[in-house]
């Protein structure tokens with residue numbers, strides 16, 4: 001089943017639940033109201049207009065009945081861990097609200113599907129942080145789709161926008177691997193990189209805790225020797241997660257700390273080594289050189305490592321996070337992203353921009369400051385959670 005269908009099923013289920021409270025008549029009245037402004041504005045083409053659909057006909061464009069859709073939607077939900085889903089739903093609250101508000105604004109001024117409207121769609125999507133290129137592409141596809149489908153009602157246009165967003169997201173993610181590259185029979189080395197304050201140390205602490213809970217032997221390496229206090233911060237997380245930390249003195253060579261950690265990990269047959277690095281050095285060139293040197297040391301000890309180079313970006317910074325990722329990607333072979341601070345931000349839409357424009361898989365999502373607030377990123381859950389509340393009955 002396609003991703004958009006999944007969202008539609010979740011939407012149908014929600015609507016069915018709502019309808020047990022509302023009467024069908026009320027729903028039809030609401031629909032008539034929302035479609036009024038469009039009818040005013042389509043003077044010359046009124047005769048071509050698609051006949052109005054009632055709320056009973058929401059499943060007309062699929063081959064299966066509402067009952068079957070509901071069954072499928074329930075099956076999907078049963079297979080998902082409820083806890084993670086709840087955290088996502090909560091974490092996405094603000095993003096969902098922003099999307100909803102922006103869509104409402106867009107359609108509040110809706111007169112007709114003309115060039116001005118398409119430009120407003122572009123602005124709306126850019127404002128919702130889905131990225132410039134993505135916004136342009138969606139608006140272009142919408143231009144075509146509206147022509148083909150002759151869709152003029154706001155509900156149909158809004159659903160088409162969402163369908164296009166989801167289809168593009170699904171298409172761009174076809175070859176994406178969101179699971180961490182864990183080595184089942186040996187040491188997994190994950191290097192964490194990213195600018196200062198994005199959440200590298202915190203994410204390492206949380207992930208260490210998860211692996212420890214799974215019974216794995218975990219080691220941390222404090223290779224941020226630049227910032228005063230950085231080593232102590234990792235030591236503190238090590239204590240919280242109850243895992244050992246390899247460290248040197250502030251100002252010492254981070255590559256030598258990494259060498260010590262690799263040696264220790266091999267000697268003690270550790271399962272996971274998580275390496276913290278500096279977010280800021282004297283300048284960017286130094287930072288990149290340092291990361292290169294760290295990687296060379298790792299490779300000398302294990303040619304297949306590091307198994308992940310995880311770039312940590314702060315979701316609350318939106319477009320800035322995208323720019324950081326672009327820069328890092330040019331100089332380091334980043335294998336995936338850790339998207340932190342998704343809790344409480346309205347900029348969750350950047351998940352779409354990241355996939356469509358960066359082609360880097362998000363592997364972990366930070367959903368709070370606590371030790372348990374890190375989730376393996378499920379891109380489909382994320383998008384279902386984001387969009388299901390935005391579909392409209394047509």
Ligand SMILES: Nc1nc2c(ncn2[C@@H]2O[C@H](COP(=O)(O)OP(=O)(O)OP(=O)(O)O)[C@@H](O)[C@H]2O)c(=O)[nH]1
Nearest residue numbers: 196197198199200201202279340341366367368369
């Ligand atoms: N709300 C929230 N806060 C987070 C999350 N991840 C990290 N933080 C907070 O972000 C701040 C910075 O986190 P750090 O882990 O110190 O960031 P860093 O990348 O190691 O920073 P430097 O060591 O300066 O390079 C801390 O106050 C964290 O508690 C998250 O997922 N949600």
Ligand SMILES: [Mg+2]
Nearest residue numbers: 200201224230
């Ligand atoms: Mg740090």
